[in-house]
Amino acid sequence: MAIVGWLDRNFEKVFILVNYVAMAAIIFIEVIRRFVFAQQAAWSTTIPIYLFLWIVWIGCAYNVRIRAHLRFDEVRMRLSYNGQFACLLLDAFLWIVFSLVVIYYTAEQVMISRDNFAIVQGTDNVLQWWFYIATPLAFALLIIRCLQNLYEDCQAFRKGEPFQIQTSVFGE
Numbered sequence: 416m417a418i419v420g421w422l423d424r425n426f427e428k429v430f431i432l433v434n435y436v437a438m439a440a441i442i443f444i445e446v447i448r449r450f451v452f453a454q455q456a457a458w459s460t461t462i463p464i465y466l467f468l469w470i471v472w473i474g475c476a477y478n479v480r481i482r483a484h485l486r487f488d489e490v491r492m493r494l495s496y497n498g499q500f501a502c503l504l505l506d507a508f509l510w511i512v513f514s515l516v517v518i519y520y521t522a523e524q525v526m527i528s529r530d531n532f533a534i535v536q537g538t539d540n541v542l543q544w545w546f547y548i549a550t551p552l553a554f555a556l557l558i559i560r561c562l563q564n565l566y567e568d569c570q571a572f573r574k575g576e577p578f579q580i581q582t583s584v585f586g587e
Contacts, residue, residue: 457537472553
């Protein structure tokens, strides 16, 4: 269970870091190869872009989890306790509905890419859908993170405790 707890707290951060390092390493190495050796891998300009998809969407889920993504906490903090809770419920509802819409339409695009064996430009056997699946998977993770927050908010509401309202990405 300690591993599950660690993954719950750190999955997104580690995943983003690994992908960011891979993306930066590819770009750095290929710039050196291009200007020093006059060579460049054909895929070096496309794979980092696809890795960026993973970074962005997993980062979105992470920011929902730490309560730092698309919120108006300055206004919310001035509301009554019941008003704050109602806003938190509305947040959860809207995030879940939005995520389900995103998952529905992007899963369809992933399947089209998979069914057509779309290959990443500059490669012979790297399939595009391996990268495109980042969007529906990350939004599924976002729903999980949203439900975790909703559970914490309901627990706080039942106990009459203050809500975790964060106004900064750095206030974790």
